Amino acid sequence: MRRIIVLGSTGSIGTQALEVIKANPRRFELVGLAAGSNAEMLAEQAAEFHVEDTALGAAEAEQLVRDVEADVVLNAITGSIGLGSTLAALDAGRTLALANKESLIVGGELVLAAAAPDQIVPVDSEHSAIAQALRSGGPGEVRRLVVTASGGPFRGRTRAELADVTPAQALAHPTWDMGRVVTTNSATLVNKGLEVIEAHLLFGVTYDDIEVVVHPQSIVHSMVEFVDGSTIAQASPPDMRLPISLGLDWPNRVGGVGRPLDWRTASSWTFEPLDDEAFPAVTLAKAVGRAGSTFPAVYNAANEQAVDAFHEGRLPFLGIVDTIQAVIDAHEPPEQLTVESLAEAEQWARRTADERIAASA
Known part of the structure; x- marks a missing residue:
């Protein structure tokens, strides 16, 4: 118990x-x-x-x-x-x-x-999938982590086609039912950028060895590629109760929390590269993760302010990641990382993001 x-x-x-x-x-x-x-x-x-x-x-x-x-x-x-x-x-x-x-x-x-x-x-379903797949080999046998992304509601759109999207469109996620911030982050791919940083911190794999691929069906929740060329994937219908149950009783599986895939029904799973030009949040997140210190905190705080501004009609959709980039460019990290310096960096990032958003209105 x-x-x-x-x-x-x-x-x-x-x-x-x-x-x-x-x-x-x-x-x-x-x-x-x-x-x-x-x-x-x-x-x-x-x-x-x-x-x-x-x-x-x-x-x-x-x-x-x-x-x-x-x-x-x-x-x-x-x-x-x-x-x-x-x-x-x-x-x-x-x-x-x-x-x-x-x-x-x-x-x-x-x-x-x-x-x-x-x-x-x-x-998180992606990191739970990686944790499950990593049980198939030792740390020295891992070549790379492959984090899957649904692509969100705007998959396939060019950067120009994203200029006028609305908050209601951003909240129309094709797979997951989430809150406003997380759903918007999935539309910008900021959420996937955060997940890349999380994967690096959880599993100790370098950013060069973490790749994001778009998988619209959201059946394969992530994969681990090993040095012998084999790839282990965790696949299941989208249902957060499965990774939640593993989190509560790791590494034991809880029977009946989710339904299995129906292998008797014909289906197709597709994978495609991420469009970094239309969705630069993942590339930016990797740079932020490599910089370390308070940069990830600034990335996250600036995003939260920008998401609020977008839903309040004060910022266009593309302005979310543009705001994060501008705040990151202006940031000077503290000499020492502490809880206090993290809080100060977050407060600075929120102020700076708000000032930039107000100036662009």
Whole structure:
């Protein structure tokens, strides 16, 4: 029986995690819940699962992680505000089921320094797929990681054709049902850029050996190519309950969480290269990842401000990544990376992004 704390319990990942826990009462015990602002839904969840320990807001979530006895903390908070809870879970010795990629990307070497071997289990479908495939060989046998991308709602469009797309079009993702920020990030491919940085940090593979390919069917969630020329792929119908369940009970598989592929039905899986001219966010993310220090935090913070501006009609779609690039170009990293310097860099990035957006209006 694993005792579980779910942070971000009212969001998409959190609610699906509760479905997995509810369906497996002999395997999981829910001992803590935290939400960002939806107090009513949080109270309903606590009543349904008979959970006494709850938290509302990032600071209370972090304290909950420190105070409540648990084996696994699922961090499904959205945004870099989840960094405190990530560090708290690692410091408390919990297994961290990480759906909050931003906290690892922003925290970088601080998070890695706080983590024991195998203490972080990825919940993103791509990184869960890589973790599963990596069990087929040793670290020295890996040639490269292949991260798949659906291509989002604008796959196949040229840069010129993206100039006038609307927020409603950006939110019409062909595969996944996600929140506003993540869905927009999938449309710009910023999300895939963040996932490349996350893959480097999780698995220690160089950026030169991480490739993004577009796979519109979203059946192959990522692949690992080995030195002997073989490639191991993890394939399943799109369903986040599968990687969530692995995050809660790694490396054990939980029966019945997802449906298998129907091999009796004819189907086609296609793969195509990423158009870096139309979607430069991945190339920029690799450069940011190589630079390290506070650059990933600045990339993420500038993007969050730009996404808000886009949905509020203050910035065109192409202006999102253009804003990130401009803020990155203006950034000077601190001499020492600390939690405080990260926070200062994020605040600077948000101010600088807002100023640039206002000036371009």
